[in-house]
Amino acid sequence: MYTDISYFWEGSKRYHAASFDAKKMFGERIQKISTDAGFSCPNRDGTKATGGCTYCNNKTFNPFYCSPKKSITEQLTEGIAFFSKKYKTQKYIAYFQAYTNTYAELSVLKAYWEEALKMPDIIGLAISTRPDCIDSEKLDYLQKLAETHYISIEYGIESTKNETLKFINRAHSFEESCAALQMSAGRGIHIGVHLILGLPGESHDDMLNHAKIISELPFDTLKLHQLQIIKQTIMAKQYSENPNQFHLLGLDEYICLIADFLELLNPKIKIERFVSESPKNMIIAPDWGGKKNFEIVAKIEKYLAVHNMFQGKKYRTED
Numbered sequence: 299m300y301t302d303i304s305y306f307w308e309g310s311k312r313y314h315a316a317s318f319d320a321k322k323m324f325g326e327r328i329q330k331i332s333t334d335a336g337f338s339c340p341n342r343d344g345t346k347a348t349g350g351c352t353y354c355n356n357k358t359f360n361p362f363y364c365s366p367k368k369s370i371t372e373q374l375t376e377g378i379a380f381f382s383k384k385y386k387t388q389k390y391i392a393y394f395q396a397y398t399n400t401y402a403e404l405s406v407l408k409a410y411w412e413e414a415l416k417m418p419d420i421i422g423l424a425i426s427t428r429p430d431c432i433d434s435e436k437l438d439y440l441q442k443l444a445e446t447h448y449i450s451i452e453y454g455i456e457s458t459k460n461e462t463l464k465f466i467n468r469a470h471s472f473e474e475s476c477a478a479l480q481m482s483a484g485r486g487i488h489i490g491v492h493l494i495l496g497l498p499g500e501s502h503d504d505m506l507n508h509a510k511i512i513s514e515l516p517f518d519t520l521k522l523h524q525l526q527i528i529k530q531t532i533m534a535k536q537y538s539e540n541p542n543q544f545h546l547l548g549l550d551e552y553i554c555l556i557a558d559f560l561e562l563l564n565p566k567i568k569i570e571r572f573v574s575e576s577p578k579n580m581i582i583a584p585d586w587g588g589k590k591n592f593e594i595v596a597k598i599e600k601y602l603a604v605h606n607m608f609q610g611k612k613y614r615t616e617d
């Protein structure tokens with residue numbers, strides 16, 4: 299069937315905004331507070347590969363209060379102090395963001411997770427990881443936590459094309475991403491997926507195909523990021539040596555792509571983010587004129603409205 303815009307929108311959005319459902323779920327604004335527990339990554343320490351994903355520079359992830367030299371409690375306390383001045387938020391989620399946050403024995407992970415959940419204003423955990431760094435033992439434990447807390451796990455799947463994953467040195471396959479999502483589903487754990495648009499070698503059609511493929515996978519929210527060439531990465535070196543290998547998306551081109559992508563996407567999938575927010579001084583290209591996230595989102599929304607496009611407009615299911 300073709301879905302209709304009235305299928306799920308209660309607000310004025312032409313896409314399924316995760317923020318809208320979060321407000322319904324919690325009844326108030328919730329702020330994620332990043333922490334850096336000092337994990338490594340199997341793609342850096344030689345277990346799966348060395349050098350890491352070619353685009354990765356974890357300095358782009360960490361806010362000033364995050365440092366593995368501080369305890370989880372200290373980082374969360376400083377993060378809450380910072381955000382409580384900015385917003386009237388009363389509740390927080392501990393966001394284990396830097397590197398691969400399930401890359402340790404369960405006993406080590408439990409200690410970090412439990413430390414965070416002991417803090418009075420922390421209502422849950424968001425755990426960012428690779429699809430090849432999860433197992434049923436860790437998921438069983440998270441499932442137990444999810445009975446009393448909000449628990450979210452975010453998988454970086456980045457592309458549905460194994461050729462691309464190989465080129466960017468992800469050192470896992472798309473099939474492993476699918477397996478991780480299947481293993482995580484049905485446990486009361488919120489599942490997020492992270493995808494990068496504009497990776498080398500991917501055409502407009504390839505990227506639209508991602509929308510069709512992921513529409514059939516069991517997850518809740520999607521974070522989309524444009525490819526950025528970040529300083530001190532392998533990709534920065536590749537880009538300086540062979541810029542023709544890259545087609546970096548301009549802002550207008552990205553907005554059109556997002557609109558086309560949304561039309562094909564299952565309307566049940568909630569959109570958590572459309573763009574990456576790397577610090578300006580870390581970005582080599584593309585140059586989007588320093589536009590802020592909210593300005594780009596406003597442009598996307600305007601484009602969708604002008605062209606009468608909405609998420610799921612071209613999504614087909616058998617039912």
Ligand code: SF4
Nearest residue numbers: 339341350351354397
């Ligand atoms: S993006 Fe994630 S998986 Fe890749 S090198 Fe960086 S921390 Fe490791």
